[in-house]
Amino acid sequence: MLETTLKALMIAGLAGDGRANAALLSGCALRLRGYYSKRLPHREADVEDLVQDTLMAMHKRRESYDVALPFTAWLHGIARYKLIDFFRRSRIRATVPLDNAPDIGVEDDGAAILARLDIERLLATLPAKQADAIRLTRIEGMSVREASTHSGQSEPSIKVGVHRGLHRLMATLQSKN
């Protein structure tokens, strides 16, 4: 769609015409898809996210359009801002795993980390003694005696803690599913 068409639709939309606004947003979606996919080649999912994000922003901030100015200049200003914001966000996200890499260890992959996080979240729901017992014996791989000296709990307490804790975790998981 051309500037004149888009601008006419925008003005009708500002007057409260929902159909014009829908046509405007569709026209803008096309333009934005072109704009973003040229700058982010082979990243269709990111492009579509950006298109949607920009459409929502331009809808929410319609007041910021000055009818004395070209519509496409306004749209381009918003699209460009969202693109820069995307780069800033994705750069921050990309640096997080690198910073943590030495702690995680070489053999760990993403799935293992996520699994570990899930387990920690589940263990946090248990009483501390049971959680410790499970963590030491089943995750750290200690024997019952080692776990007992390490945690200060008695050996039977470790055994019972593992048994009851696992039982409770199973129950939690089943109720969630």
Place this chain on the structure above:
Amino acid sequence: MNTDDLIRTLAADTRRVVPGAGAWRLAGALLAGGFVSLLAIDALFGSPLRAVAATGVMVFAVKLAYAVSMTAVSASLLLVAGRPGQRVGLRYLWLLVPPLVVAVAAAMEVGSASPHERAALVLGSTWQSCLLGVVAMSVPVFAALVWSFRRLAPTRLRLAGFLAGLNAGAMASLVYALYCPETAASFMLVWYSLGMAVPALAGALLSSRLLRW
């Protein structure tokens, strides 16, 4: 969500926007924030008219003119900063006009004063309360302006934050001028301008947190 669905949802929420809504929102925020500041300073310092009676109307009018012109220039630039797709360029130079006019007056004043009077002209007797008062009174205005920006689209955040702070500082100096007992242009040039500059810098520094969208 699928983009077509999103468009349908958004279009279902198409409300009428009155022409100039963004400008009205900004002006409303500026006045509302200024009013809150006025109430606050009135509670602190009491009646505003005593200072004006002491300094005379002409001196008060000069201070008011400086504050009003800075408020007007920064408000119009702030509106531009909240609306994408415009070239501003040389229009920023308008920000320099009021301080330059005051600077000329201050230079003549300082030039005609004897050397040992000059420090007193600049410092007056209330520079601390002036600086503190203007900066403190800018806070409600700044908060209101940030709120009004939720419907605007600043694409250069640092610039928008700077202008919002400057605008808040200028409005605060307008409110403070009602209470200011000073009479020297040199005093006004230094302390009123500093009172506007501090919130402007704070606005620029806070912009990436407060204005991001």
